[in-house]
């Protein structure tokens with residue numbers, strides 16, 4: 074099980090933080106956080122429900138992590154293990170995560186796949202998202218997996234869709250010409266784009282596109 078206690082800095086003020094596995098007692102807060110993190114036009118049917126969260130906790134508890142700030146739940150990250158074939162990158166979020174229910178979790182898989190990461194708006198830009206991602210890198214190393222992988226939404230794309238293809242938008246983000254709220258964050262976390270997926274998720278802001286982004290276990 075995972076538990077790490079330390080401080081982050083809010084301006085010049087150190088704030089106590091815990092990253093730990095989530096459990097049944099956290100479910101109500103986790104659903105509330107999703108509603109704050111994925112407001113309309115994002116479909117509310119895609120917010121967590123208790124059955125999905127129960128599966129996360131029982132099927133792959135190592136991949137069910139949350140962050141607490143001064144005793145309040147501030148965000149979560151969730152993953153499952155899959156057997157990934159790099160020659161076949163095409164998938165939708167629904168297929169690869171079993172619609173978020175992770176009943177397809179494969180204990181013999183080679184890849185930790187991120188189902189979701191969210192940080193409550195009032196706790197953003199404190200480094201919590203990156204710290205949770207790094208906690209998942211620890212899980213990848215501990216389980217001796219080859220990589221961490223996930224489809225990154227590109228919510229800024231709809232503003233440029235009339236002048237750029239999704240590939241051009243991703244390139245511009247990598248060059249630093251465009252700042253995307255999710256892709257730029259993932260680049261800051263050490264994730265590397267390995268392709269674009271269309272029809273990844275019903276997500277108007279991203280025009281249903283996602284960038285498949287990898288972090289390779291440096292020990293494998």
Ligand SMILES: CC(C)(COP(=O)(O)OP(=O)(O)OC[C@H]1O[C@@H](n2cnc3c(N)ncnc32)[C@H](O)[C@@H]1OP(=O)(O)O)[C@@H](O)C(=O)NCCC(=O)NCCS
Nearest residue numbers: 190191192197198199200201202203225226254257258261
């Ligand atoms: C994406 C998200 C998890 C980021 O969480 P966060 O805790 O605010 O991010 P962090 O503070 O850890 O940021 C880490 C780095 O990314 C950068 N970053 C974070 N958000 C950014 C943004 N909107 N634009 C540009 N850079 C950003 C930070 O500047 C920081 O850089 P540094 O490492 O050089 O200091 C959060 O914005 C969120 O919950 N969004 C809504 C849910 C969502 O879309 N999740 C992704 C699903 S694929």
